[in-house]
Amino acid sequence: MNKRVMELKKVEVWDGNMANSQALRQADVDVIAAYPITPSTATVENYCMFHANGYVDGEVIMTESEHAAMSACVGAGAAGGRVATATSSQGLALMIEVLYQASGMRIPVVLCLVNRALAAPLNVNGDHSDLYLTRDSGWISIDAFNPQEAYDMTLMSFKISEHPAVRLPVISNQDGFMTSHTAQNVTPLEDKVACDFVGPYLQVNALLNFDKPVTHGVQTEQDWHFEHKAKQHAALMGSKKVILETFAQFKELTGREYKLVESYGMEDADVAIVCLGSTFETAMLAIDQIKEEEGIKVGVVAPRVFRPFPLEEVAEALQNVKAVACMDRSAPGGTVGALFNEVSGALINSPARPTVSNLIYGLGGRDMTVASLKNIFKTLDKEAKDGKLAGKIQRFVGVRGPELSFYEAQGVQK
Numbered sequence: 013m014n015k016r017v018m019e020l021k022k023v024e025v026w027d028g029n030m031a032n033s034q035a036l037r038q039a040d041v042d043v044i045a046a047y048p049i050t051p052s053t054a055t056v057e058n059y060c061m062f063h064a065n066g067y068v069d070g071e072v073i074m075t076e077s078e079h080a081a082m083s084a085c086v087g088a089g090a091a092g093g094r095v096a097t098a099t100s101s102q103g104l105a106l107m108i109e110v111l112y113q114a115s116g117m118r119i120p121v122v123l124c125l126v127n128r129a130l131a132a133p134l135n136v137n138g139d140h141s142d143l144y145l146t147r148d149s150g151w152i153s154i155d156a157f158n159p160q161e162a163y164d165m166t167l168m169s170f171k172i173s174e175h176p177a178v179r180l181p182v183i184s185n186q187d188g189f190m191t192s193h194t195a196q197n198v199t200p201l202e203d204k205v206a207c208d209f210v211g212p213y214l215q216v217n218a219l220l221n222f223d224k225p226v227t228h229g230v231q232t233e234q235d236w237h238f239e240h241k242a243k244q245h246a247a248l249m250g251s252k253k254v255i256l257e258t259f260a261q262f263k264e265l266t267g268r269e270y271k272l273v274e275s276y277g278m279e280d281a282d283v284a285i286v287c288l289g290s291t292f293e294t295a296m297l298a299i300d301q302i303k304e305e306e307g308i309k310v311g312v313v314a315p316r317v318f319r320p321f322p323l324e325e326v327a328e329a330l331q332n333v334k335a336v337a338c339m340d341r342s343a344p345g346g347t348v349g350a351l352f353n354e355v356s357g358a359l360i361n362s363p364a365r366p367t368v369s370n371l372i373y374g375l376g377g378r379d380m381t382v383a384s385l386k387n388i389f390k391t392l393d394k395e396a397k398d399g400k401l402a403g404k405i406q407r408f409v410g411v412r413g414p415e416l417s418f419y420e421a422q423g424v425q426k
Contacts, residue, residue, distance in 0.1 A: 013040055013207040014069045018062070026198045028156070028191040031163035032098065032124045032184070033058035037068055038206035039122075039170045042093035042213070045073040045084035049103035050136045051188040052126035056098050070094075078103035082110035082121075089119035090228045092218030094170065096121065100188060101128035104142040108149065114181045115150030116244065117228045120173035121181035123151070124166055127289065128188040129376045137377025138188030140288060140341040143318065144350045150244055152182040152251055153319040157274075157292045160198045162186045164268060167201075168258050170210045175254045179216060180247055185318070187289040189377060201266070209265060249320050272322040274314045275329055277303070281311030283392035284330060285371075286355050287339040288314060291380050298385035310389045315354075327358040334396035335367045337388055339409075341374045348406055367395045373409040384410060 014037065026034065032055040036044065046056040062068045070093075075081045078099050085095040099107055104125060114121050130141040146153060152172060156162040162184065169182040186192055201209065217226045232240060252272065259270045274292065277299040278284065285295060295312035302308050313329045315322055330336055338356075340349025347353075352370035359368065371388065374380045388409065395402050 013204055014067060016066045017203045018067050020200050020202065022199065024198050024200055025195050026159050026163070027054075027193050027195045028159040028162040028186045029054035029126070029193070030058055031159040031198055032166050032186075033062065034200060035163050035166035035206075036096055036122075036124070037062050038201065038203055039096070039167060039210045040070070040094065040207050041096050042070045043073065043085070043088035043095045044070065044097060045075050045081045045088070045095070046097045046099070047075050047078045047081045047103065049078065049100050051128055051138070051192045052098040052100040052103075052124065054192070055124050055126065078107040079110060082107045082114065085121045086110060086114050086117065086119055089114070089121055090117065090219045092215040092220055094120070094174070094213040096124070098124035098126065100126045101130055101136075101142050104145060105130060108145060111146060111149040111151060111181070113229060116240070118179045118244070118247075119181065120170075120179060122166065122169045122173055123181065123183045125183045125185050126188045126192045127185055135376040136188075138190050138192075139375050139377065141343065143185050143288070144342045146183055147319060147350060150180065150248060151319060152178070152180055152248065152255070152317070154182065154184055154255075154317055155288055155315065156184065156186040156191065157290055157314070158191055159194065159196045160268075162191060163198055163200060164262065164266075164270070167206060167210065168262055171258050172251065172255055174214060176214065176216070178247055178251045178254050180244070180251065185289070190290045199266075205265070209262070252317070252320055252322065255317060270316055272315070272317050273325040273329055274316050275311060277311035278313065278329060280309050281333055282309045283335040283389060283396050284311040284313055284333045285337045285339055285385070285388065285392070286313045286315075286326070286330075286351060288318065288341065288351065291339065291341070291374070294380055294382060295385055298382045298389065301382065302386045302389050306390070308389055308393045310392070321354050323354075323358040326355060327362040327364070330355070330359060330366065331362065331364045333364070333366050334399075335392040337369050337371050337392055339371045339373055343375060344370075344372060344406065352406075367399070367401050369395070369401055370406040371409045372406065378410055380410070
């Protein structure tokens with residue numbers, strides 16, 4: 013534990029960046045290497061303030077780029093230290109090459125990814141373009157919906173990443189500005205309690221252990237590359253067990269319960285949306301209102317863990333619904349959205365055969381409102397009753413242009 017303890021209130025008012033910073037401080041990180049980028053800058057900025065004021069014993073490295081930041085994390089992790097960083101958007105895009113190095117070398121790293129749109133056009137606000145960019149990089153990816161969850165997920169990420177059965181890097185996601193810059197009540201742990209929960213760092217094949225020389229990142233070609241990737245994938249898919257164990261331990265410690273797939277209103281739902289991030293909480297409000305106003309049985313499903321994707325759990329959550337809308341907060345790039353693909357894959361071999369549509373929404377930080385979600389639920393209710401899609405498989409929601417006429421044609425636009 014850091015030598016200097018920070019006295020925290022039972023309930024603090026933190027935004028998502030501060031929640032990240034405090035979790036990093038309490039995890040007793042040896043090295044944080046970073047290059048600032050909006051909206052994740054404050055995660056490292058706060059941590060540097062803690063370091064300057066003597067609350068952090070580890071090292072802070074300010075690098076010349078995000079590529080260099082992750083490279084420094086890989087080097088420090090290979091040397092046997094607990095490491096972390098933070099980034100967003102274009103920074104993540106520059107860093108992406110080294111993400112594959114970290115996961116392929118089985119080095120535990122925690123990356124606080126504050127989700128933001130990718131240019132061009134340049135945009136500093138939140139969507140899931142960078143989250144989706146990481147999906148095949150071999151990292152575990154966990155999603156927070158609010159500042160409390162950002163604190164909890166970042167803290168738990170160290171315990172998951174460093175587990176002997178996992179030894180893979182972890183991304184702790186949150187929505188840019190909508191979570192990162194929104195101050196809410198957060199109930200933190202005391203420094204010693206948090207540090208004890210994460211536990212001491214266990215070195216495995218550290219480069220600086222001269223009694224056991226090792227090489228990281230070797231060239232394998234066709235003779236061993238396939239086997240290495242198969243073992244890496246097996247560890248990634250098997251990490252679900254460790255994630256669930258960590259969630260259970262955290263619940264025992266704090267009373268806060270997390271699942272691989274979160275849901276609301278699904279007990280009797282006929283229709284549902286699937287979403288990520290802060291939209292989940294907006295959907296909860298919309299569900300309560302539309303049930304009371306219209307009597308429509310609606311629900312929302314949100315994967316807490318994006319990688320490894322919980323195929324079976326998502327399929328189980330949607331078995332009794334007749335219409336599903338998969339909401340992707342990222343430009344699809346010439347195909348359906350990533351979440352639509354994942355959910356369709358989860359359902360394809362299950363008994364359920366709901367209609368499944370893909371809604372592209374909220375790009376560049378555009379709001380998804382309660383009113384918009386209620387309109388979506390009304391359209392889903394129509395699809396459930398008709399037994400077919402009301403329009404194209406993929407539709408853009410909230411964009412200025414002819415696509416808006418779809419909802420007007422259904423008589424549900426207010």
